[in-house]
Amino acid sequence: GPETVAGPGADPQCFVPWSSDTTYFQWPAREGPYRIAVVNGFVGNVWRIQMIQTAKAYAALPEIAKDIKEFKVVSVGTDMAAQLGAIEDFINQGFEAVLIDPNTPKGWDRVIRLANQKGTLLIAFDNQVETDKMAGVAQDQVIMGVQGGQWLVDHVGKTGKLLEIRGVPGFSADQERHDGFRSVVEGDGMDFEIVEVVGNWAPGDSQKATADAIAAHGHFDGIFTQGGTNGTVQALIDAGHPFIPISGEGENLFRIQMAEYADQGLKGFSYGQSPAQVAIAMKEAIAALQGKPIPQLVKIPNPTTNYETMEAGVDYFPDLTADFFAANAFPPCGLNFTAPQLMAQTGDDEQ
Amino acid sequence: MSNFRLWISHNTGALIAVVLFLVLYIFYSSLHPRGFTTDLLVQNSNEALALIFVSIAQTLVVILGGIDLSVGSLMTLVNAVASEVVIGTGPEIVLGIVICLAIGLAGGLMNGVIIVYGRLQPIVVTLATGAIFTGLALLVRPTPGGEVDGDLSWVATNALSELPATYGWWDSDPGWFNLVSGIPMPIVILLLVILLVWIPYRNSELGRGGYAIGSNEAAAYMSGVRINRSKLAAYTLSGMFAGLAGLYFAIQTGSGNADPIQAGTYTLNSIAAVVIGGTSLFGGSGGAIGTIFGVMVLRSITFCFRVVDTDSAVGFLANPLLQPMFEGLILVIAVTLGAARAFSVKNRLNMFR
Amino acid sequence: MEVLDTGPAAPLLEMRGIGKSYGGVAALDEVDFSAHASSIHAVLGENGAGKSTLIKIISGAIAPDRGTMSFDGRPITVADPQAANAVGIVTVFQELSVIPDLSVADNISITRPPKRLGLIDRRAQRRRAEELLARVGCEDVNPRARVGDLPLSRRQMVEIAKALGRDPKLLILDEATSALTAADVERVYTILHRLRDDGLALLYISHRMHEIEELADTISVFRNGRHISTFAKGTQSDDQIVQMMIGRDVSNVYPPKPVRTEPPPVELEVSRLGWTDRLSDISFTLGKGEIVGLGGLDGQGQREVLLALFGVLRNVSGTVRVFDHKGVPRSPVVATRPDHAMALIPEDRKTEGLMLPMSISDNISLTSLKWLSRGFVIDGTAEKNAVDGMIEKLRIKIGNPDDAVATLSGGNQQKVVIAKWLLTGPRILLLNDPTRGIDVGTKEEIYRLLRELADAGTSIILYSTDYDELIGCCDRVLILYGGRIVQTLEGDAITETNIVASSFNLPVESEAAAEPVRPQ
């Protein structure tokens, strides 16, 4: 297993420790090139597809490719048992590092134990795991809720009627964003009436839920949504509801809507979970395999933007009608992909 | 026909699954860099056991000629509960396990009672009760988490050798133990369950009644088969297997997760596994053993994706964006193999059942 | 109602004032009935007379609306078949109650199996099955075989073996021999006689008069849900019995056959037809207006011939000419096209002939929707007229054409099947044992109908398990044995002796032999 060491770790601009008391892991240095696997869970939404594309594109960059002997990505679906099995399989196959988009935050003890036995590095990304024995990179979901909530307070005031559209019930990301949001809007001095509906992070469901809420509850002063944001905007338009401040996800279409309707009152704030996390995890894995210390949990800044600061071609892509997540670039990590570059890749593996 | 030929002809479906599994698994383990080892077996059996239990739960209902869309949800409910109760002192853990199985049984019994006394179709009843189980699971466990005894989790997911080692049964292994110590615990658990639950059920009047009902319910009734009792028994036992799945899942992951999407995946996979394992969706034939291999076929398909090399002849299978497509394709082919009788039928009238 | 004193002993089974209605239809009306030990008691009646309903009430399959029952001197209520079995009432139902996916042994011991350690003892079960099968003379049936894989006649024998295994005091056979071959029937007779001598009471339902004559001691006649009369065998003549059953005389069962001077034009020519190992080298012709019979022991390939001609079987070899079309029809779709104009009355009306929950009208018009539609729309009036016409022509006894076919009695259901095919105006009619389970009156109507159709130019192939029927109806009879035609009988040569002899592939005698050949 890794040794727990004191910081600072390698490349602190990129691998920012989660907090001041985050510990550092160090593995014995190993000869490259390495065998690295990504174990994805669910596939069949754009975020995951974009993530896979990013992983492949990143692994193909010359400066990374030289350190990689074999790179595999598998998607196991939502089944946790299958995900554990796949990770264990790659450990057994002798892969040096396995990057995981975990299906659940708990239940990793066994694979961590095995990985430590066999000297395999595990790094979780996208969703956090509730253990300090596994390395991870993550965005702070609570902060997303806080930022989204704060932005609404800034643009709506301390009182009014808010619509909160939640994600898929039972997921920790849903709960954390919700908690963050509520911590702001239910904080001291706040006097909001909040209507809460479920949008399942999907535009269709969000649209329906928003439409219903408007029909039954009349006027809202602001909206906080966790995903499927463009569906919500659509519902506003359809219902003839005046545009109001919205905190939403990082979908390109939402950002296009923000740009388009800004002057009509759609004051949009967009925070995003970035599919490019996987690249940071990969970069971190290589660093760790080379023997450099890394933080147990790396905090990835939340790429946010709003209707005032948004820049076409950087934060969103008005000509691209494709459906993807716009937040992708992390300059401190030397990550400069734009989403169109990624999505325009061919599906073939050889590049 | 000789008895052997009769046996073959009565078990063709299951035998196809066995062959399919062997082909896939040999392909997988031969491509595996470390080859076939105990570790591999442990890992593969861990991965399969929960699905096996859920699929056996499904099998019991399919034998009756029904279909159960709630097995995955019931498993999830028990999983959620297990993450709260399977922890603490030894007796507490045992009590927790009993509670989990009891919830499984109760869920199955509830399905059975509504279906039998409401005289409703199982597919729609379980569609509804599945939603209820999911709702209850979300109540118990709004977010993933909870905890399950770590030792139990470690023992249940490793080779048998870890059992005495973890609980300190003996200082040095007795000779006979070395013979079996490499067997993965999931396989031991499965064998025990098959031996203690499935085989007795299969050879009981209630169990045979289930087959009779699936084969021809009216004839079974006229023959004096205890219809209600057999159905209730089958659903209840099915619930228990779903419960076992949820329990093992909790033990394996050391936590609970009321994930409705995962529940749906388990339900649908269980149907596929049952069919691939040679149990007819019309009821009356098949069984748990075939289903086990049905699950192994399903799992082996995904195993293979992990070992294929980009540069090999089947390199396209290594492309993560193509894999889901091929997974579906192979699934379609496997169920077609498992279920299609159209080509062997000489008398087309025999196709209509 | 005259009730004959059938013996000094008190009856084993006694029923008083039994009534049962389905909707408005009274299936049984104020029935008093009793059965005695050591006696074979035949129950006769036309289709829909209520025989099966009576049986089902006795055996607990359905509950009566009214009335009381006593058994062995004690009043009882039979809640379900298990309860009936428990007191010693065992029934072989008209609709077989064997379970197709279970083995023969499992079926025979489906209730109260031999056990070890609380579980079913499969080996003991097989031994038990072997013993019981031997008792009914079916040593050739493997107890491990799936019942569904056996031919119908074997299944029926398994059912009888299963009944014997339940130690009945009262054994009820509801048309239990309808699918049996002559040889099996003989064996069943022997068993039944022995059981009677052992002191059992037997209730026997059949539409075959000669069986009744050979078996019964006592006869009860039902009509329209009422018990008409009970009498000892021999006290009433056949004609009188038939008169009681259907309320009219059936003097001449079979219509006269036409005398031909020259052979009719050939409509269907079959040569060297073969299929798997079940059919080989079948060659024959069918002339316009002819009725050709298929005979022989059950399961010798007769059904397969019909199915092959109708396009149901795959990989059929040989050649077939239908009118000017060469080649075996590829499917029933082809066989029913106007240029082939074939029709098949299938073997099992419930599973192959009818959609039971659908209406009588929907069932009758199904085959003819193409003609009854204008464009893509069904012409409601045309459909109604056609259906009403058929109901009238075949004298189908129904309440309303919109009622489900399931509410009809067996015989009337069979008429619906025939009606739906006649509506298509077939030129070649294939019949697969069409009178199985049909009462004399209806049978007579069907025979007359067949002859009328033939006279009007329809060519008919008739497979029957009842050789009386072959003798009475057919211009020519082909006897099949082991999937081949072993004998063609024509004109006066169509006799019971010849049919039976050639069924066992024995030489045919020119003069009727003194003793008909009996199976060994």
Add this chain to the structure above:
Amino acid sequence: MPVPKMSNLRNSIDRPLLFAGLFIIAILVVGTVYTLIFEGNAALLSPTYLILQLKVASFLGIVAAGMMIVVLLGHIDLSVPWTMTASAMLAAAVGGPFAIPIGLGVGLAIGLFNGIGVAYLRVPSMIFTLGVNVMLRGFMVMLTGGFSPSSVPTDAMLWLAKGEIIGIPNPVIVWALISLAVAFMLRRMPLGRYIYAIGNREAAVYLSGVNTRLVVVASFALCSTLAAFAGILLAGYSSKAFQAMGDPYLLPSIAAVVIGGTNILGGAGRYAGTVVGTILIVLLQSVLSVMQMPEAGRQIIYGVVIVIMLLAYGRGQRLRV
């Protein structure tokens, strides 16, 4: 013990219509009581709300119409979710005047494939369509990963989904037209009669000289084409075609069909029931959402409602002896 007479198909299923209708009223009453208390209005009874619900219901309704056809046959189509998704995404990707025809064509092709698997290979539909659903999802993953298709619907799709004619939203009109056509087909056309007949006893229909395989293929083709149509409309309504957009439609469409009184084993059921069942489900979902019922409670209520409805329709017939 009076056994209900097996009356004919046309009359025996009025109970579902009645009960579902009453239940719809009950849902509205409960929802209105809630809004009166918490919002002080009766928004749920306003024409805007009701028309909105009809509009939302039309997507589910069109899917359910197709689902009903295969359920009447005694089959089921589990590939509906990704049929919707694939059709809508491909339509949006192609764009231009051919978007809608291409989307429908994709649906048709999927339906033919399903039909062939079920009718010719005789794989149980439950399992074949399940596999096809997985395959379609994989296919879309492959395509989306391979090139970045447009997900923005064409103007025609937008008009179809968002336009309205004399105050009635276009999807509702489309749904009404499709409903009339399906109901007419089921009642008055030979195809409809064959569908019911096959649902009752396929062997008998086959022996009647009906090309049963063609009927099955046609039914699956209809089902998938309708699903595709719903997908295209939905993309127009959301102004976007997106992955997994069909997932929320599978179980509700089955539920709508059975709540409407169609026998899940096939052979019996009235089209009007499916319409009422659809409305019931959409209203229930909506009112629970309006009442901010947490997901757990929603699932439980949803399940309990289905069970209660089915029990209210009368316990199934005993098997006939």
